[in-house]
Amino acid sequence: MKTPVINAKGVCLTFETNDGPVQALKDVDLGIERGEFVSFIGPSGCGKTTFLRCIAGLEVPTGGTLTVNGLTPDEARKARSYGYVFQAAGLYPWRTIAGNIKLPLEIMGYSKADQEKRVEKVLGLVELDSFGKKFPWQLSGGMQQRASIARALAFDADILLMDEPFGALDEIVRDHLNEQLLALWARTQKTIGFVTHSIPEAVYLSTKIVVMSPRPGRIAEVIESTLPRERPLDIRESPEFIALAHRVREGLREGHDA
Amino acid sequence: MSLLKLLVVLAVWGGLWALNARLAARGHHIRAIRLAVPVIFGLTLVLLWEMVVRLFGVSSVILPAPSAIAQRFAAETPTLWIDFVQTMLKGALSGYVLGCGAAFVTAVLIDRSPFLQAGLLPVGNFVAALPIVGIAPILVMWFGFDWHSKAAVVVVMVFFPVLVNTVAGLQATTAMQRDLMHTYAASYWQGLVKLRLPAAMPFVFNGLKIATTLALIGAIVAEFFGSPTRGMGFRISTEVGRLGLDMVWAEITVAAIAGSVFYGAVSLIEKGVTFWHPSQRG
Amino acid sequence: MTKVVPVLTVIVALVLIWYAAAVGMNAQWARDQAARAETTLGFGELVVDTWSQDRPVLPAPHQVAQGLYDSVLAIKPTSKRSLVYHGWITLSATLAGFGIGTLAGIALAVGIVHSRAMDMSVMPWAIASQTIPILAIAPMIIVVLNSIGISGLLPKAIISAYLSFFPVVVGMVKGLRAPDAMQLDQMRTWSATNSQTFWRLRLPSSMPYLFASLKVAIAAALVGTIVAELPAGATRGLGARLLSGSYYGQTVQIWSALFAAAALAAALVVIVGLIERGVLKRMGMAQ
Ligand SMILES: Nc1ncnc2c1ncn2[C@@H]1O[C@H](COP(=O)(O)OP(=O)(O)O)[C@@H](O)[C@H]1O
Ligand SMILES: [Mg+2]
Numbered sequence: 001m002k003t004p005v006i007n008a009k010g011v012c013l014t015f016e017t018n019d020g021p022v023q024a025l026k027d028v029d030l031g032i033e034r035g036e037f038v039s040f041i042g043p044s045g046c047g048k049t050t051f052l053r054c055i056a057g058l059e060v061p062t063g064g065t066l067t068v069n070g071l072t073p074d075e076a077r078k079a080r081s082y083g084y085v086f087q088a089a090g091l092y093p094w095r096t097i098a099g100n101i102k103l104p105l106e107i108m109g110y111s112k113a114d115q116e117k118r119v120e121k122v123l124g125l126v127e128l129d130s131f132g133k134k135f136p137w138q139l140s141g142g143m144q145q146r147a148s149i150a151r152a153l154a155f156d157a158d159i160l161l162m163d164e165p166f167g168a169l170d171e172i173v174r175d176h177l178n179e180q181l182l183a184l185w186a187r188t189q190k191t192i193g194f195v196t197h198s199i200p201e202a203v204y205l206s207t208k209i210v211v212m213s214p215r216p217g218r219i220a221e222v223i224e225s226t227l228p229r230e231r232p233l234d235i236r237e238s239p240e241f242i243a244l245a246h247r248v249r250e251g252l253r254e255g256h257d258a
Numbered sequence: 259m260s261l262l263k264l265l266v267v268l269a270v271w272g273g274l275w276a277l278n279a280r281l282a283a284r285g286h287h288i289r290a291i292r293l294a295v296p297v298i299f300g301l302t303l304v305l306l307w308e309m310v311v312r313l314f315g316v317s318s319v320i321l322p323a324p325s326a327i328a329q330r331f332a333a334e335t336p337t338l339w340i341d342f343v344q345t346m347l348k349g350a351l352s353g354y355v356l357g358c359g360a361a362f363v364t365a366v367l368i369d370r371s372p373f374l375q376a377g378l379l380p381v382g383n384f385v386a387a388l389p390i391v392g393i394a395p396i397l398v399m400w401f402g403f404d405w406h407s408k409a410a411v412v413v414v415m416v417f418f419p420v421l422v423n424t425v426a427g428l429q430a431t432t433a434m435q436r437d438l439m440h441t442y443a444a445s446y447w448q449g450l451v452k453l454r455l456p457a458a459m460p461f462v463f464n465g466l467k468i469a470t471t472l473a474l475i476g477a478i479v480a481e482f483f484g485s486p487t488r489g490m491g492f493r494i495s496t497e498v499g500r501l502g503l504d505m506v507w508a509e510i511t512v513a514a515i516a517g518s519v520f521y522g523a524v525s526l527i528e529k530g531v532t533f534w535h536p537s538q539r540g
Numbered sequence: 541m542t543k544v545v546p547v548l549t550v551i552v553a554l555v556l557i558w559y560a561a562a563v564g565m566n567a568q569w570a571r572d573q574a575a576r577a578e579t580t581l582g583f584g585e586l587v588v589d590t591w592s593q594d595r596p597v598l599p600a601p602h603q604v605a606q607g608l609y610d611s612v613l614a615i616k617p618t619s620k621r622s623l624v625y626h627g628w629i630t631l632s633a634t635l636a637g638f639g640i641g642t643l644a645g646i647a648l649a650v651g652i653v654h655s656r657a658m659d660m661s662v663m664p665w666a667i668a669s670q671t672i673p674i675l676a677i678a679p680m681i682i683v684v685l686n687s688i689g690i691s692g693l694l695p696k697a698i699i700s701a702y703l704s705f706f707p708v709v710v711g712m713v714k715g716l717r718a719p720d721a722m723q724l725d726q727m728r729t730w731s732a733t734n735s736q737t738f739w740r741l742r743l744p745s746s747m748p749y750l751f752a753s754l755k756v757a758i759a760a761a762l763v764g765t766i767v768a769e770l771p772a773g774a775t776r777g778l779g780a781r782l783l784s785g786s787y788y789g790q791t792v793q794i795w796s797a798l799f800a801a802a803a804l805a806a807a808l809v810v811i812v813g814l815i816e817r818g819v820l821k822r823m824g825m826a827q
Contacts, residue, residue, distance in 0.1 A: 056729055077731055078731045080731060083729070084726070086722050086726065088722060092741075093824055094744050094823035094824045094825050096824070106740070108730065137824070278660075283656065286660065295660040295661055296660060296661055296662075298661075299662065299665070320687065320688060373549075374550075375546075376546035377543075377550035378550055380543060381547060381550050384806060387805055387806065388759075388805050388806070389762055389763045389766055391767065392778075392801050395786030395794050396791070398786065399786065399791070471670065478673055479676075483770075483783070491676070494679060495771070498679045499683075501683075506677075506680050510677055513673050513676050518671050521671035522671075
């Protein structure tokens, strides 16, 4: 049997703060297979961001083992195995949209011609074809966030980590971006780790929903989605969807009482 | 021979720097080390200065050794004190209080008039960037050689930075905060005292802190244009003329201490007044 | 444009106050002269006299304007009595010092941002130095450098460099640290090297901070040069004009030099501001 792309065994992380230690993650066991879309959901402060950052090698677990593509997170980071999308778009105001997408490509040493080709391709993927020459502040919030996703897709990483990428956007824009993200996932076959605190968003997008609970941050429940891969927006009115959403809500409540 | 001396100096420097580098790398989160590192750095500079002066026999009319300066400082304390009182307490401090007070009152007065604000603010900003010390010779002519003319220079120098900052501060409330005052049917003065003055305080103190250094500069430089036979600026210019550089450095030490203490005192008051501001919560 | 009317009103008001003050402050001398000639002055005569004295306590605005005209436009720029000549002396030392101070300041800031030891050792002193009236050492530096045979532009430039150095260090360190944790993490997710992070993130982010401190620094550099021209013996530069004016009671000369210095300061700050606008605009940071 092949090992999962992301494999966590007993991952713990304790922050040393001025007010004493804070246990952000406790005994997290999780395997994510290639091509899965995994959502992390839970109340704020339950360690979703911290776990994603551990996968990205931005934090180092204080216990347990964690591998990404069979490498340590740090090696995976150096091998440029994933793209990371933060909650804020974080585009550089002094670069155009195309310039922003090129930034990681420049850093990773892609050739000029290759850079142009890739920029064009990912701008198409996020439907921003004609906006390459615009500056970020000339775009709406939703378009900026799409540009930042394009930036994470521009290089050949087969993992995409997203930390509440649509958290700051309104409901309508969010629905649209969710739909686009699914289409993009279907086309690119990437493995996606996605943090959210919206139940419908988690259910709509994921093949696997990881419900987390706080103090200390841990996994309360892992729910495998029964929805088909092909998901039109109105699937959210189906009984199957509602049943899943209910299970997630129950999981969150139990985690909270514990 | 001098090569050897140079090597000794470089070795001492390298050694102390290595010590600092190690302390900084190991213990940057320990409070005592955070304090020790800059102190060691400062002492290193003083030690190197002393060594260079002694080893290479640098003439005292070019660069007196720290020890010579310290000796002179100890021997001339009464003179230094007289100069300090003349320049700092009489000239700088009285001018500072008058100038800042006048600027604050002006800012509150023009606060009601958008027209005056629109007119005075650009002019104030413009004047704040000018080399105002240049006005010193004129004020010395008008107010005489004694400290009154120095205080006048200080008044002019501190006025505009404090004015500009206070006016900006009085506009620093958010629309929501003002609307809230509005829903309470607060009068203009209530709004000013309860909301806008407290909100302005971080800006006011920013101006007051800039003004401390300006006040000392104004008081010292104005003495270059004429003074009684005491005062820090007077002493510096006459001792420079007589090549008594150790005395000049002693006066500069006094100025440095006075400047830091003055600034520190204003910062302390600021901490008490604007404890709620994010910059103070660190 | 809505600001023009209030600003002009304030300026006109200032000029009117100035004229009134000239009457008040020069009246004593006018009356003394009249008493000596055993005549009395009517109010009209008094006003005319106070606005046209040779060495007034406070010269009227038009006298200063006349003085400026005489020493700027009506005279060869190479003449020792031309403010263009003295202004150029001051300007060249200011620019030289500003250039040196800025480069050194940026270099130190880069070191501070990349070395924790330097940060912890130097930064507290750089900040503390801003509370110290550094200008007080100007006369000493001039005299000492003169005594070892260095004179002319260099000593003045050293003082301006010193004065512009610290604002640049402090501002630039702030600027190079301006990128937030998310932006730095973003760079780490791409395994960017230190120098890639510096050139692509830190340096561009620091530009607004750099220019803000450059405006302070160039004004400080000019003040430094002017004060450096004060020690006895200096005969060239706007500072020397101020000093000789005050020796000989030539108030019109003092005011003219003062206005020339003000114009120079304003021009320098405006030029830095224009460059700032241009750079930030090209970088897309000015909206
Ligand atoms: N750098 C840090 N230092 C100290 N505590 C931290 C740090 N980052 C996160 N924490 C703490 O860890 C816990 C989990 O945080 P986080 O992963 O950001 O939660 P979430 O993303 O689920 O809202 C919180 O209690 C938070 O305060
Ligand atoms: Mg989070």
